[in-house]
Amino acid sequence: xxxxxxxxxxxxxxxxxxxxxxxxxxxxxxxxxxxxxxxxxxxxxxxxxxxxxxxxxxxxxxxxxxxxxxxxxxxxxxxxxxxxxxxxxxxxxxxxxxxxxxxxxxxxxxxxxxxxxxxxxxxxxx
Amino acid sequence: xxxxxxxxxxxxxxxxxxxxxxxxxxxxxxxxxxxxxxxxxxxxxxxxxxxxxxxxxxxxxxxxxxxxxxxxxxxxxxxxxxxxxxxxxxxxxxxxxxxxxxxxxxxxxxxxxxxxxxxxxxxxxx
Amino acid sequence: xxxxxxxxxxxxxxxxxxxxxxxxxxxxxxxxxxxxxxxxxxxxxxxxxxxxxxxxxxxxxxxxxxxxxxxxxxxxxxxxxxxxxxxxxxxxxxxxxxxxxxxxxxxxxxxxxxxxxxxxxxxxxx
Numbered sequence: 001x002x003x004x005x006x007x008x009x010x011x012x013x014x015x016x017x018x019x020x021x022x023x024x025x026x027x028x029x030x031x032x033x034x035x036x037x038x039x040x041x042x043x044x045x046x047x048x049x050x051x052x053x054x055x056x057x058x059x060x061x062x063x064x065x066x067x068x069x070x071x072x073x074x075x076x077x078x079x080x081x082x083x084x085x086x087x088x089x090x091x092x093x094x095x096x097x098x099x100x101x102x103x104x105x106x107x108x109x110x111x112x113x114x115x116x117x118x119x120x121x122x123x124x125x126x
Numbered sequence: 127x128x129x130x131x132x133x134x135x136x137x138x139x140x141x142x143x144x145x146x147x148x149x150x151x152x153x154x155x156x157x158x159x160x161x162x163x164x165x166x167x168x169x170x171x172x173x174x175x176x177x178x179x180x181x182x183x184x185x186x187x188x189x190x191x192x193x194x195x196x197x198x199x200x201x202x203x204x205x206x207x208x209x210x211x212x213x214x215x216x217x218x219x220x221x222x223x224x225x226x227x228x229x230x231x232x233x234x235x236x237x238x239x240x241x242x243x244x245x246x247x248x249x250x251x252x
Numbered sequence: 253x254x255x256x257x258x259x260x261x262x263x264x265x266x267x268x269x270x271x272x273x274x275x276x277x278x279x280x281x282x283x284x285x286x287x288x289x290x291x292x293x294x295x296x297x298x299x300x301x302x303x304x305x306x307x308x309x310x311x312x313x314x315x316x317x318x319x320x321x322x323x324x325x326x327x328x329x330x331x332x333x334x335x336x337x338x339x340x341x342x343x344x345x346x347x348x349x350x351x352x353x354x355x356x357x358x359x360x361x362x363x364x365x366x367x368x369x370x371x372x373x374x375x376x377x378x
Contacts, residue, residue, distance in 0.1 A: 024152050024248050026276050026341050030352030032292045037208040040158045045193040046204055052190050053205045057183065057309065064304050067297035078298055079305045082289040082336060084208060086355070089152050089215045089341050091248040098246055100156030103212070120350055122276050122343040124250055124376055150278050150374050163334040166284045171319040172330055178316050179331045183309065210334060215278050215341050217374040224372055226282030229338070250376055 001034070001109045001117050003073070005047035008119075009104045013097065016121060023092040023125015030118045033077035033111045035084030041104025054080050054110070077110035084108050092125055127160070127235045127243050129199070131173035134245075135230045139223065142247060149218040149251015156244045159203035159237045161210030167230025180206050180236070203236035210234050218251055253286070253361045253369050255325075257299035260371075261356045265349065268373060275344040275377015282370045285329035285363045287336030293356025306332050306362070329362035336360050344377055 012027065019025070029036050040046040058079040060072040067075045088105065091098040099105075107117060138153065145151070155162050166172040184205045186198040193201045214231065217224040225231075233243060264279065271277070281288050292298040310331045312324040319327045340357065343350040351357075359369060 022248070024250060026343060028341075028343050028350070030350070030355060032290070032352070032354050038158070038212050039204055039208050040193075043193055046201070049191050049193050049201050050205060050208065053184060053188075053201075058305060062305075065301050067292075067295055067301050075298070075301050075305075078291055079302060082291050082302065082358075082360075085211060085337060086290050087341050089154075089213050091152060091154050091246045093246065093248075098154070098156070100158070100244070102158050103156060106208075108208075118352070120343045120345065122274070122345075124276060148374070150376060164284070164338050165330055165334050166319075169319055172327070175317050175319050175327050176331060176334065179310060179314075179327075211337060215280075215339050217278060217280050217372045219372065219374075224280070224282070226284070226370070228284050229282060232334075234334075 001107060001114050003109050003112050005050045006107045006109065007041060007104045008107045009041065012105055012121065019092050019095050019123060020125030021095050023123060025090050025092055025097060026122045027088045028120045029086045030120065032081055034114055034117055035081050035086055035108040036088045037084050037106045037108055038088060038103050039106055040102050042102060073112045080110045127233060127240050129235050129238050131176045132233045132235065133167060133230045134233045135167065138231055138247065145218050145221050145249060146251030147221050149249060151216050151218055151223065152248045153214045154246045155212045156246065158207055160240055160243055161207050161212055161234040162214045163210050163232045163234055164214060164229050165232055166228050168228060199238045206236045253359060253366050255361050255364050257302045258359045258361065259293060259356045260359045261293065264357055264373065271344050271347050271375060272377030273347050275375060277342050277344055277349065278374045279340045280372045281338045282372065285333055286366055286369055287333050287338055287360040288340045289336050289358045289360055290340060290355050291358055292354055294354060325364045332362045
């Protein structure tokens with residue numbers, strides 16, 4: 001996955017089993033330098049601006065960083081991971097993810113070369 | 127809902143059905159420019175300071191923003207939405223939300239004129 | 253708990269009852285000036301850098317703060333609490349927390365002297 005904010009709603013949804021009528025779905029990424037978020041699903045400029053905003057919030061090469069062995073993108077990626085979070089819990093209503101019209105699921109890749117990312121989806125309900 | 131941080135615990139709780147003895151409640155807002163958070167429930171100054179802190183973390187009118195058609199408050203609102211998050215999952219213990227003494231639920235409105243906001247509550251447990 | 257980012261995975265896990273085969277665990281802190289996060293579990297420098305990054309994101313003694321009666325660390329602690337969040341929901345798979353190899357649970361203490369902190373764990377599944 002390349003560095004940046006990626007819209008992954010349909011990639012996640014098409015791999016789900018039939019959903020319960022009512023419940024929740026927990027989506028969880030098993031990594032410490034990417035995150036999951038929900039944001040605007042229409043304009044790719046939002047994803048580009050998000051990447052720029054996060055890069056300015058947590059800058060690379062700060063002189064006080066001590067965890068620097070894995071490259072200049074690594075410690076900022078950990079911090080962004082904690083700010084965005086690895087987990088989302090979304091309601092399921094009438095057998096579908098109850099997202100708003102403009103909501104999409106983002107995989108936020110904070111490393112320059114993060115490789116493949118694993119996301120675990122757990123469905124609860126009846 | 128006006129721009130700012132609003133304490134909405136009682137507005138949410140009074141619309142809930144009887145709760146299970148033990149479980150969780152997921153609270154989810156279906157929008158991309160507001161968020162849900164838990165913070166101090168007593169001093170309105172905390173909510174005012176939170177608004178000021180978030181406005182400085184993600185400033186309006188940055189020259190590098192590309193998503194600008196909907197106004198200067200729009201792209202910062204999307205970024206704040208991802209930083210605060212749209213979802214909360216709170217334990218239910220002995221039939222009540224198991225919040226700490228000082229914890230309240232905030233609806234964080236990041237648009238100048240966000241209009242009505244929808245919040246979905248899903249209760250799991252027995 | 254001293255101010256800073258603390259790895260508490262094993263302290264939490266060893267207090268859990270037997271877990272269901274599949275499900276979720278919600279972990280929730282009942283306070284408004286600490287948070288729960290998931291991040292790198294190996295290098296203590298990550299926790300040190302996280303503390304420094306958060307201290308620069310939300311600085312003490314900003315002249316515009318109004319909520320100042322409880323000390324210079326208090327309002328920044330509330331803001332950090334909302335940025336990191338009080339809740340985590342983690343998948344349970346094959347009877348264990350389904351964390352990635354490098355993921356650990358952090359209790360993020362944002363007060364200079366936060367005292368004892370309560371964390372509620374709620375397990376759902378079968």
